[in-house]
Amino acid sequence: MFTLLRRKVKAGILLYSLLMVAVFALVLQFYLGRVVAVEQKHQAQRASSQAYLMAKVVDKFAKEHSGQMHFDKGKAQYHIQGQHIHITVTLANQKEFQYQFHRNDEND
Template identity: 35%
Template sequence: MWFQRFKKKRVKAGVLLYALLMAAVFSLLLQFYLHRQVAERRILKSSEDRLRAYALVQLAMGQETKEEKTADIHLKSGTVHLKWDAGFLYAKAEIHQESYDFVLPVSEEKESKKEKKEKKEKKEKKSKKEKAMPDLPSEESSSEEKKQADNSEND
């Protein structure tokens, strides 16, 4: 009789140990999942802030004046510091006490009038030389051109 009570206590202890083991495993899995979710949220937030900073830089580039080498532009969302140097734009955007740095290539749209005139004169000289010395195609080259034209039509 006494051994039946002892057997029941052993069974209760086994069930209790099994329940504790399953609770520990579930707790570890839940903790892993929650840490992963928090990490994903942080990554998403930092990516969103970086994208906002880039948008501010693009907006500031539209408002900039190229006569100055540096510019500070204060916007509602943050501040943008611009610096032009040798075909590149160095931009620093500050949002919520965090700063983001960008280096962007800038095309030189404004050429001096002298450079435009020089380019135009060079083009005119080339066209005059081509008109003065026209290259007459030889018999061989004209027959080759005909063959190539026939081949291209067949394709």
């Protein structure tokens, strides 16, 4: 009888430890998924900010009707139509961003 009780206790401890490992694995999986999602969001936001800054520089220094400017992080093509400038920024990782700004008389 004593041996039977001892085996039940060992089996209970084993089941409990397996349950705790499963719970820990689920929590870890959720945490790592969130970390990856936050990092991807950060990279997308950084790429968007770089492209926007490049477009603002092009808007400020563009003098011709159309042209292209090269930067360390990519290139920007622009085309001026009336009071608007259309800018397409292509980053080094081939992501494209398009912007349209209203041009004031001071930019011309």
